[in-house]
Amino acid sequence: MHIKEHPILGEQLNKPITIYLNEQPLEAYDNQSIAGALMANNVKKLGQSRKLVQARGMFCSKGRCCSCYMTVDGEDHVKTCMRKVRDGMKISEGLEDPELRRDIDEG
Amino acid sequence: MKADVLIIGAGPAGLTAAYEVAKTGLCVLIIDEHQQAGGQLWQQSQILALPDIFPNMRGFELAQFLVERLEGLAVEWLLGHRVIGVYEDGQIGVTNDKDVFPVFAEKIIIATGAAENAIPFPKWTLPGVMTIGAAQSVVNRDRVKPGSSAVIYGDNSFASDVCELLLSVEVNIVAIVKQNKQLGNSTFGDMNIPLYENSSIIEARGNGKLEEIDIQTPHGMITLKPDIVLIDGGQSPILDIVYQLDCALRYQAELGGWLPVYNHQLQTSKDHVYVTGNATGVSNHSALILTGMLAAASVCEALQSLPPEETEVVRNSLYSKLENEEESDTFSARKEHIKQFSTPQLKDQFIS
């Protein structure tokens, strides 16, 4: 849930934008981290473990634990706790290891 | 890029050091991973205890103050840049994710702070289990409720600040679970939160997210259904960069574990590298500011922008302030750490 009126910091969520998780539009606000915006939309699973294939969520929020790796606008393994949302951003779960992609590279 | 003094980390200690160095006329370059200077202060909505030179402020107010104070001084910024390593000649390598380039500086002040420690338990990897600092970031940085009902787990002092914050944004706090044995009340502070001491979480359960936890208490096992568990495991200094710079290290439990050795000048075993803030040992906000000033004074002295006699007076007064304002255990550990400067437990870490 977004906190529209923070008791100490006051009102600040003033610029609503739309991000897409697996093509589903979600409401976010300018300046939020991707992880924060997803959590506001009740998305708790951000990453997935490689060996046991378990869900991972926000853990450290400081770009250290890598539990929140997702694919953002075609870039794999983005730390979503450190990257800010942008209107129209396309996010997907990075469920598999990144693949070499010549189409992007040669573009 | 070039500067007289390179400061790594734009948190309270780094920004304080930047001000003190720049006002003597030296050119300062500040690097920080975030796009905005201020470090963790932006997430801190509580009122901070600060040295008497500052009025009492909330964390984000202090951030704003420390950044604005640098306007008009010879300070250059590399925000949104990460230090990723060191070149053969000892220069720091920086990236903006498009490029990697060296930064040349006479002196380096490391102000990289501390990171939170984890407390593992079965299924602590489930989404919903996070550090207490993460919950604070989500609320104050992202303006998002991390969950609707929380259990706080750990023995550290961070809990009370964050409890207040969470309650203020209507996150229900179901319990505080502490592993230690201190005898106290069965509720936490005057917030009426159930407190379980000498207890531990023995299992978390949930299908793809946290749904339930079992807590072993001295009076038996209880099961709670929070959707977030916030781990309050204390902090340890971040070592990545000092280790790469080949700075010698010592273990000092009261200061948070392994940290670089430093002398009275906060200078490490590498002459051109100084440390400040939580990188000198985990302490309180006053210590961040005061060690920022201490490192700055020593760097200015070394670069001759402050005369030695004057610097010694400044340093002595800062140390006596520090003694007053940080926990006495922390201060004695710091004194001990300085005394042991020349006997590191780990040095030449890259020699086979």
Next chain:
Amino acid sequence: MDKSVIVCRCEEISYEEIEEVITQGGRTFDDIKRITRCGMGACQSKICSKLVAEVIHKQTELSMEQIYPPRFRMPISPVSLEALATDSQQFSTVKSVLDEIELTDGKVK
């Protein structure tokens, strides 16, 4: 403590696996890392280094100050090859296998 608890979140290494290396004679984080991959994953031991030190401390005669932190590595946080490659033009120390082959009198030595 339940021995199946994960200590390293990235490579999903449990207490049990760490303790096994200690019974084989491993004494440092890096011994455990090489044999189990604990701390070799995405976060590069940023979360588990202290936890592993505690396991070693409990299982051996070593005090905390005798248990060194893992060998921290560059890059301090992950960086793309593309960003890393920029700015480097000369190949003074990196060679290819064929560079190493010398011909004498038109023949492989």
Next chain:
Amino acid sequence: MNTQFDTIVIGGGVVGSGIAYHLSERSQESILVIDRKYPLAGTSGSTQAWVWVHNKTPSWYAELNYYSAELYPYLSKKIGDVEYKRTGGLSPFFHEKDRVKAMKLAEAYKEIGIDIKVLSKEEVLEKEPFMNPDVEGATYSSIDGNVNPFRLIDMYMRAAKRKGVQYSTYNPVHDLQKINGGFIVATTKDTYRCKRLILAGGTWSRELGKMIDVHIPMNQVRGQILVSEPLKPFLNHTVSGLRQANNGEVLMGYSMENKGFNRSTTLNVMQETANMAIRYVPAIKKAKIVRAFSGIRAMPEDGFPIIGAVPNIENLYVAATHSGVTLSPLIGTLITELIIDKETSIPIERYGISRFA
């Protein structure tokens, strides 16, 4: 702990543990391996671990590597899965002038029965579709491959221990003495006696030899290696300078520096290595590098293995070499033969230490 052994091996790396294991397979005698740290803490734990034959010159040295590579499939069966993969090895070249070198190499190898092909650009791209289309060609040998060095040494140790071999780790050796009927080995933890002593100190061989007045001319070469995050499998072969591990990580590096025992990594070489990797496989440029490591490689003065009995000191053996991973099963076998059968199945006089006298 018992301090009397039939054989003591100093050094528990890929060479020392390989010898201890192979010896224990054929001998009931007591064996102790002493390591200054823990096996894998040195060179054996910081390598790309190619099992590599082709491009090794001269051809008689390639032959030695070839025999050893041939032992790997069997070794895996005996000690457990060491993730050995005979991927075939590919050394690409980007200048037409290198084709001459490549042809000469193939010619020289033909004489010893090792088949090396010189591939055209098209053939390279067919084998490795992600290779840079600017490639001119490559040398190719089907015998090359790679192994997981961590598993290799761990499996050697476990197999050796099952056969009764003991290990004493974190136990640096301070002094060696020849006495009547054997040796005294003084270490930090204890003083041991043995009938037979094998020096397998890798990069520290020179220092170890000095303790017993044997000159082992060993130098150090530093190699820096980058490791990527795990990627979906895309690399089919062991490419010289680049290989993909079982878990998807790509190891890249082919650097050589003389830095003694300093195993730090430097951004200078990391950046050069990144350039090399992108030149070989341009599409890898988006992949993230998660770590870099340095290995200090053992490099005998003339580049060739030093193996065999030490003349004039009865029951003293030395085994010190570059390419320890490739050569370990063979060296283990040969030293065992030397000890038990008093002769080796292939001649090793060429590699004797007396060549430096």
